[in-house]
Amino acid sequence: xxxxxxxxxxxxxxxxxxxxxxxxxxxxxxxxxxxxxxxxxxxxxxxxxxxxxxxxxxxxxxxxxxxxxxxxxxxxxxxxxxxxxxxxxxxxxxxxxxxxxxxxxxxxxxxxxxxxxxxxxxxxxxxxxxxxxxxxxxxxxxxxxxxxxxxxxxxxxxxxxxxxxxxxxxxxxxxxxxxxxxxxxxxxxxxxxxxxxxxxxxxxxxxxxxxxxxxxxxxxxxxxxxxxxxxxxxxxxxxxxxxxxxxxxxxxxxxxxxxxxxxxxxxxxxxxxxxxxxxxxxxxxxxxxxxxxxxxxxxxxxxxxxxxxxxxxxxxxxxxxxxxxxxxx
Amino acid sequence: xxxxxxxxxxxxxxxxxxxxxxxxxxxxxxxxxxxxxxxxxxxxxxxxxxxxxxxxxxxxxxxxxxxxxxxxxxxxxxxxxxxxxxxxxxxxxxxxxxxxxxxxxxxxxxxxxxxxxxxxxxxxxxxxxxxxxxxxxxxxxxxxxxxxxxxxxxxxxxxxxxxxxxxxxxxxxxxxxxxxxxxxxxxxxxxxxxxxxxxxxxxxxxxxxxxxxxxxxxxxxxxxxxxxxxxxxxxxxxxxxxxxxxxxxxxxxxxxxxxxxxxxxxxxxxxxxxxxxxxxxxxxxxxxxxxxxxxxxxxxxxxxxxxxxxxxxxxxxxxxxxxxxxxxxxxxxxxxxxxxxxxxxxxxxxxxxxxxxxxxxxxxxxxxxxxxxxxxxxxxxxxxxxxxxxxxxxxxxxxxxxxxxxxxxxxxxxxxxxxxxxxxxxxxxxxxxxxxx
Ligand code: HDD
Ligand code: HEM
Ligand code: HEM
Numbered sequence: 001x002x003x004x005x006x007x008x009x010x011x012x013x014x015x016x017x018x019x020x021x022x023x024x025x026x027x028x029x030x031x032x033x034x035x036x037x038x039x040x041x042x043x044x045x046x047x048x049x050x051x052x053x054x055x056x057x058x059x060x061x062x063x064x065x066x067x068x069x070x071x072x073x074x075x076x077x078x079x080x081x082x083x084x085x086x087x088x089x090x091x092x093x094x095x096x097x098x099x100x101x102x103x104x105x106x107x108x109x110x111x112x113x114x115x116x117x118x119x120x121x122x123x124x125x126x127x128x129x130x131x132x133x134x135x136x137x138x139x140x141x142x143x144x145x146x147x148x149x150x151x152x153x154x155x156x157x158x159x160x161x162x163x164x165x166x167x168x169x170x171x172x173x174x175x176x177x178x179x180x181x182x183x184x185x186x187x188x189x190x191x192x193x194x195x196x197x198x199x200x201x202x203x204x205x206x207x208x209x210x211x212x213x214x215x216x217x218x219x220x221x222x223x224x225x226x227x228x229x230x231x232x233x234x235x236x237x238x239x240x241x242x243x244x245x246x247x248x249x250x251x252x253x254x255x256x257x258x259x260x261x262x263x264x265x266x267x268x269x270x271x272x273x274x275x276x277x278x279x280x281x282x283x284x285x286x287x288x289x290x291x292x293x294x295x296x297x298x299x300x301x302x303x304x305x306x307x308x309x310x311x312x313x314x315x316x317x318x319x320x321x322x323x324x325x326x327x328x329x
Numbered sequence: 330x331x332x333x334x335x336x337x338x339x340x341x342x343x344x345x346x347x348x349x350x351x352x353x354x355x356x357x358x359x360x361x362x363x364x365x366x367x368x369x370x371x372x373x374x375x376x377x378x379x380x381x382x383x384x385x386x387x388x389x390x391x392x393x394x395x396x397x398x399x400x401x402x403x404x405x406x407x408x409x410x411x412x413x414x415x416x417x418x419x420x421x422x423x424x425x426x427x428x429x430x431x432x433x434x435x436x437x438x439x440x441x442x443x444x445x446x447x448x449x450x451x452x453x454x455x456x457x458x459x460x461x462x463x464x465x466x467x468x469x470x471x472x473x474x475x476x477x478x479x480x481x482x483x484x485x486x487x488x489x490x491x492x493x494x495x496x497x498x499x500x501x502x503x504x505x506x507x508x509x510x511x512x513x514x515x516x517x518x519x520x521x522x523x524x525x526x527x528x529x530x531x532x533x534x535x536x537x538x539x540x541x542x543x544x545x546x547x548x549x550x551x552x553x554x555x556x557x558x559x560x561x562x563x564x565x566x567x568x569x570x571x572x573x574x575x576x577x578x579x580x581x582x583x584x585x586x587x588x589x590x591x592x593x594x595x596x597x598x599x600x601x602x603x604x605x606x607x608x609x610x611x612x613x614x615x616x617x618x619x620x621x622x623x624x625x626x627x628x629x630x631x632x633x634x635x636x637x638x639x640x641x642x643x644x645x646x647x648x649x650x651x652x653x654x655x656x657x658x659x660x661x662x663x664x665x666x667x668x669x670x671x672x673x674x675x676x677x678x679x680x681x682x683x684x685x686x687x688x689x690x691x692x693x694x695x696x697x698x699x700x701x702x703x704x705x706x707x708x709x710x711x712x713x714x715x716x717x718x719x720x721x722x723x724x725x726x727x728x729x730x731x732x733x734x735x736x737x738x739x740x741x742x743x744x745x746x747x748x749x750x751x752x753x754x755x756x757x758x759x760x761x762x763x764x765x766x
Contacts (some may be wrong), residue, residue, distance in 0.1 A: 052443040055395050056435040063428045065402050069413050070421020077414030080406025084727045091403055092740065095396045099744055102392035106385060106755050147726045294418035297494050302425060309429035316436040316459075323440055323447055 002303055003071065003293035007282070009306055010067040011275040015268050017060035019176065022169075022267075024054045026177025028097065028125020029170070030197060031118060041190055043118070046177075049184050051105055052324045056317065058098070070302055072292040075282040079135075082144040086131045086157050093128030096120050126170060133169030137162030137212075140274070141220045142284040161219025164212040171208045172267055175201035179247070179263040182256040184325070191256065198251050198259070202244070209270070222284050226277040236276065240269040333721050335730035336408040339737055341706070343401055345699055346741045350394030352698055354434075355468045355513065356520030356551065357387045358461035361441075363547050365454055375540045379547075381445075386752055388442050393748055395435070400737070408730075412713050412723035415491065419484055420474045422496035427470035433463035468516060469509045476504035479705070480573045481714050503573050507566040508705075514555045514562050515701065519694025521552020522659060526691020529684040536681075549687070552694070553663035560660055563653070564619065571620035571628070574715060577708040579631045580642045581649035582616055583609065591616040591628040596650055599642045604632060606646070640710040648703040655697035662690050 027046040034042040069076040080087070104117035138144060138157035145151030156162075178198035185191035216224040227233050243266035250259035280288045293299065330338075361383040368376035402424075405413050437459040444453055477483075483499025484491040525548035528541045535541065571578045578584070583599035583606035584591060593616045597609020614624040621628070631639060669683060713720040 052439040055392065056432060056439055058395060058399070059428065059431045059435055062399060062402055062431060065406075066421065066424045066428045069406065069417035070425055071418075073414045073417030073421075076406050076417055077410035080403070080410040080413070081725050081727065084407050084725065084733075087403055087407060088733050088736070091400045092736065094399055095740060095744070098392050098396040099747070102389055103747060103751055106389050107751060153727055294421075295492070295494055298418045298421065298496055301422065301496050305422065305425050305429075309425070309432075313429060313432050316433055320436045320439055323444055 002296060002299040003289050004280075006067065006071045006299055006303055006306070007289045009303075010064055010071070011272070013060050013063045013067065014275075015271045017057070017064060018169075018172065018267060018271055019264050020053070020057035021060055022129065022173040023176040023180050024050050024057055025097070025125045025129045025170075026173035026175070026201075027181070028101075028122045029174045030177055030181070030194070032122035032126065033197075036193065038190055038193055042193060045181060045185055045190060047101075047105065049181060050101065053320060054098070054101065056320060067302075067306070071294055071299055072282055072287070072289070073294060075287040075292040078144060078146065078283050078287060079139060081147060082151055082153065082156055083135050083138055084153060086134050086138070090128055090131035090135065093124045093131060097124035097128055100124065129169045129173050130163075130166035133166035134162040136169070137165030137220070139283055140165070140223050140278055142222050144283055145286065159219060161212065161215040164208065164215045164219075168205070168208040168212045171201060171204040172270070175205050176263055176267055179251065179256075179259055182251070183260050191254075195251055195254065195256075198263075199248070202248060202251070206244075220284070222281070223274070223277045226279075227273070230277055232276045233273070236269060236273040240266060240273060243269055330731050330734075332728060332730040333724050335734040336724045337720065339730065339734040340404060340408055342734070342738050342741060343397065343404055344702065344706075346745065347394065347397040347401055348698055348702060349695060350390050350397060351468060352516040352695070353390045353520050354387070354394045355464045355516035357383060357390065357524075358438075358457060358464050359517070360520070360524060360547055360551060361387060362454065362457040362461055363551075364543070365457060367543075367547075369450060369454065373543075375543055378540060379544055383544075384442055385755060388438070389748065389751060389755070391438060393744065395431075397741070398431075407727075407733075408725055409713065409723045410725050412718060415718060415723075416477075416714060419481075419491060419494050419496065419499045420477050423470040423473040423477075423500055427467050427474075430463045430467040430470060434460055434467060437463070465513060465516075468513060472509045472512045473500050473502075473505045475705070476508040477502045478713065479508075479709060479715050480504040480569075481717055486717070504569055507562070507569045511559070511562040511566045511701075514559050515694070515698050517551050518555040518559055518659060519552075519698050521548045521550075521555065522662075522687075522694045523691050524548035525552050526688045529687035530691075533681060533684050533688065545687070549666055552659075553666040556656075556659040556663035556694070557667070559656055563656060568620060568622075574709070575629045576631065576634045576638060577640065577645070578620060579629060579634075580640045580645040580708055581704055582628075583642065583646045584616060584628060585630045585632050587627065587630040587633050589617065589627045590614040590625050591620075591630075593619060594646075597646075599646045601639070601642050638711065640708045645704055645708040648700040648707070652697045652700040652704060655693040655700070658690055659693050659697070662686055 027050050031043055031046050034040075034046075036042075065076075068079075100117045100120035104114060104121060107113060107117065134157050138159075141156060141159065141161055143156040143159070145156075147153075175198060178194045178201050181194040182191045182198060185194060213224075213227070216227065227237075243262050247259050247262035247266055250256070250262055278284065280290065282289055282292050294302075361380055364376050364383060365380040367373070368380060437456040440448060440456040441453065441460055444456065448456070477499055480503040481499075482502040483495045483497070485493040525545050528545040528548065532538060532541045532545060567578070570581075580599075583594045583597060585599075585604045585606070590613070592614065593612040594606050594609035595612065597606045599606040616628050617626040618624045620626065631642065665683065665686070669680070673680070709715055711719050711721070713723045
């Protein structure tokens with residue numbers, strides 16, 4: 001039981017990473033695609049939105065990783081072994097994204113140098129989410145095997161389904177970023193720029209999600225099965241659809257705060273849907289939550305530590321958001 | 330290059346890179362907070378400029394620390410999956426606590442850097458304090474995990490499988506206290522000396538610059554106190570190693586024959602094939618005295634241990650000598666600083682000779698940190714978990730590891746160069762407004 005709760009918390013941390021850290025990656029996408037008469041203002045808005053929070057947002061990923069290796073060590077080992085290549089490439093992206101962003105921010109406004117940092121930042125912001133998605137897709141695919149059992153280091157992830165998940169992740173992050181930026185934009189013209197982008201990105205989410213679903217049938221049969229017949233599948237899918245429609249409607253009618261809420265709900269529900277479809281597997285099909293779990297003597301203190309940590313964390317993160325994001329109680 | 334060697338080298342490069350930023354991330358917030366506090370107390374604008382400057386530097390370095398730390402967290406699984414599969418549950422607790430320390434640190438650094446004028450001065454200073462405290466705690470937690478690799482505890486081995494795991498007992502392993510104490514002091518000493526040295530260099534060019542004098546003063550206060558304490562914590566550390574990892578002690582001392590009243594070797598070259606340390610200055614009974622507080626104590630030599638359990642002796646010995654040499658010089662400079670402060674409070678810290686000494690000793694702390702970690706990590710070889718799991722059994726079966734090793738090496742070289750350049754341009758150059766203040 002404890003192990004299931006911890007797995008749930010891990011999924012929760014991953015969802016928060018997607019919502020917060022994901023939006024920061026999405027910001028990089030829109031930095032690259034900044035166009036029109038307000039391209040400069042768009043870039044500035046993106047930079048101001050990301051700067052104070054990206055490091056805190058990034059820690060959610062670390063938390064996911066740490067929970068994974070503490071509570072489910074064999075699953076961590078299996079993922080680290082089989083996905084060495086995409087994860088290493090993702091790390092290169094993480095390094096370049098974070099440092100290019102910071103260097104650009106703190107460097108003099110020399111346009112030449114400035115543009116180079118921007119380019120590195122935005123390209124890394126596109127590649128990293130794709131590779132993250134590819135890794136998640138590979139974990140779900142059911143193709144990861146231990147090397148002793150003939151597992152490959154390449155084929156589990158170099159396949160259509162993981163890449164479809166990679167592009168889905170990119171679309172989701174870009175969508176979130178655009179929606180969030182409509183709220184943060186000071187004036188109407190800038191908000192409208194991002195409103196248009198949000199609508200396009202929403203369509204991209206729809207397309208890539210459909211593609212991932214289609215490919216799941218062959219590429220991740222167990223997930224496919226659960227998505228069709230799982231006990232939670234139908235209610236979650238209906239809720240996702242409602243949130244998506246609501247987010248669109250709110251964007252259409254320029255109720256940006258509402259669309260921010262609904263877009264966040266939509267993305268959370270998509271990830272929750274995937275997590276429940278994968279239950280009880282951590283790494284399909286070799287490690288389940290039960291089989292990979294560390295002994296209770298480890299899990300119980302870990303759960304306590306996570307709960308206490310959350311209690312300490314909540315007010316600090318709330319402070320951060322209140323100071324910089326105008327979140328009101 | 331074998332895959333094992335490539336993996337070890339990649340881990341070494343990643344850690345040698347990360348520790349620089351980690352140490353700065355521990356100590357720099359303290360300097361920054363002291364400067365802001367002085368500003369709030371005295372109203373002297375130069376302190377404010379200083380706090381903001383140091384804040385900028387911390388922000389740049391923190392970002393590099395955060396991304397290189399992320400790389401490390403993944404590398405534990407990418408390079409050493411069998412180690413993590415075995416030990417993840419046992420040492421996960423300090424890493425989890427560290428995760429929360431990172432959160433606090435990143436959140437309040439955001440508030441600190443971007444919150445000037447948005448939060449009250451008091452709240453601003455307090456968020457600086459939160460950054461400083463959580464930075465120190467992150468360092469402590471991760472070093473506890475490393476101490477466990479040296480002195481594993483908190484579980485029972487049944488047929489090679491760890492059972493009865495007690496995460497908090499694992500954290501309270503025998504090296505946890507000495508290593509965290511020594512490393513925490515090291516971070517303050519190294520950063521304090523580096524910052525003081527840089528400002529001392531600028532003061533030599535521009536002796537009346539109040540900005541650099543204040544900067545040098547704060548950094549030196551932190552650096553001098555900790556550098557004077559450091560040899561004492563090093564002694565505690567060495568005694569712990571003597572008790573728990575005798576083969577490592579023998580390696581870093583270049584001590585081959587077990588004997589009572591063992592001499593201390595200073596310098597010299599340990600020759601593994603001949604089994605002796607040549608050209609060293611020998612202090613009779615010194616090793617017995619330092620390791621066990623008793624000039625006649627028996628110290629076990631390398632020859633007592635099977636050859637396949639020796640670490641690479643020469644590297645470990647030289648790295649140890651280098652650390653102790655740096656530590657000795659730093660402690661002496663620290664004492665000199667204290668004496669000058671006491672005798673010449675008004676002109677402190679400016680005297681050309683003293684400033685030169687500071688400038689010359691600027692890099693010593695970081696050299697000592699790198700050397701000290703080489704002693705610890707290379708000295709633990711061939712074990713990844715001392716006495717329990719060998720490094721060669723922990724490495725990933727992934728072939729071609731030389732590719733990621735070279736990739737990260739090149740990446741970090743470029744990143745290091747960019748960081749130095751940026752810090753120079755954005756942080757160190759004399760502030761224009763405050764130049765003659
Ligand atoms: C500013 C940095 C610094 C300075 C001046 C010193 N050290 Fe150190 N030392 C470190 C920074 C460091 C370190 C990098 O932080 C290490 C590596 C692992 C650790 O916990 O601390 C370390 C490790 C380390 C170890 C090995 C621990 C192990 O293998 O597990 C010993 C025995 C000492 N130190 C002893 C000393 C002595 C006797 C010093 C006398 C001057 C000294 N250190 C100065
Ligand atoms: C940041 C300061 C540190 C530095 C500079 C450092 C340095 C090194 C070096 C040089 C090696 C290669 C040793 C060899 O193979 O000969 C190594 C290996 C390793 N270190 Fe550290 N280390 C540091 C801290 C840590 C910490 C805190 C941990 C874990 C919690 C850790 C875990 C490891 C592991 C797992 C290996 C690979 C296995 C091995 O070679 O034994 N290190 N480190
Ligand atoms: C295997 C060893 C290590 C791992 C896996 C590791 C992991 C990490 C991670 C993930 C971060 C980024 C946190 C963020 O996003 O804000 C980080 C930063 C940090 N690490 Fe490490 N670390 C290791 C070794 C060390 C050591 C030996 C120390 C110090 C003694 C240290 C001290 C810090 C500090 C103070 C930070 C804060 C960021 C900064 O100020 O640069 N770490 N580390």
